[in-house]
Ligand SMILES: Nc1nc2c(ncn2[C@@H]2O[C@H](COP(=O)(O)OP(=O)(O)OP(=O)(O)O)[C@@H](O)[C@H]2O)c(=O)[nH]1
């Protein structure tokens with residue numbers, strides 16, 4: 001893993017003006033992005049999110065998953081807190097890529113769940129890696145985080161690369177009629193921590 005910092009610019013958003021930092025993984029050619037908000041120096045844990053790319057949810061308004069809603073909620077929370085970060089990692093489709101994710105969605109249209117669909121295509125359920133996190137956070141001067149996620153594997157992955165996770169902050173947003181089964185599968189088969197409340201109410 002070889003992560004190279006490239007450049008920083010402003011990124012004005014509906015929630016405030018973030019700074020956008022570009023990184024290149026020189027082994028894979030993947031272009032990762034970090035967004036930061038406010039002043040990040042100091043010893044206090046920083047509110048943040050590690051977000052894996054989901055073109056369909058993040059950019060195309062898909063209701064099949066909760067990604068876009070989580071991204072927006074995280075940016076809003078960070079802006080409200082006055083400080084925080086998002087690492088936007090280019091590992092689409094839990095690491096299988098966009099076209100394979102569309103193949104997996106086609107299988108899900110025929111009844112497979114999100115895990116079965118990956119396996120029918122010959123992939124593991126989750127092929128993501130998180131070793132790019134350490135050099136990206138080191139560049140930003142972040143050593144301890146309050147991580148917005150429902151995924152305990154992300155917490156472990158961060159600890160494995162030496163980042164202190166002071167707190168896991170649940171991020172349950174965006175449930176709807178199209179992603180309810182997907183969220184349930186995340187909870188029962190991928191280990192995500194979701195309160196039953198999330199499945200009981202009908203609101204976004
Ligand atoms: N293969 C596959 N990938 C999916 C599917 N639905 C969403 N994804 C991908 O799943 C990933 C979700 O990433 P995150 O939201 O960062 O992570 P998470 O594991 O859901 O954990 P949270 O932090 O709780 O959101 C993205 O890369 C999506 O593209 C699916 O049905 N099949």
Ligand SMILES: [Zn+2]
Nearest residue numbers: 054057065067
């Ligand atoms: Zn998604």
